[in-house]
Amino acid sequence: MIIKRCSTCGRFRSYEEDDVFCIGCGHDSLASACHCGRPYDYALVETGVELHCPRCGERLRGRNYEIE
Secondary structure: OEEEEEOOOOOEEEEOOOOOOOOOOOOOOEEOEOOOOOEOOOOOOOOOOOOEOOOOOOEOOOOOHHHO
16 A cells, blocks of 8 residues: 545545545545645644645645645
């Protein structure tokens, strides 16, 4: 199991390597790492309202505003 993030709804969950569809919203937009290459292994343990990548600073928590 690896941590993947749905870029549509912003949820982090554990998935198998071959999984491509989000179990929350059904979109095929799962990614196992930030665009800078940093894996999402830290994401499930953080409970803050906002979450940013510790390498590049990209905002990760929350819905993608471009897809609403």
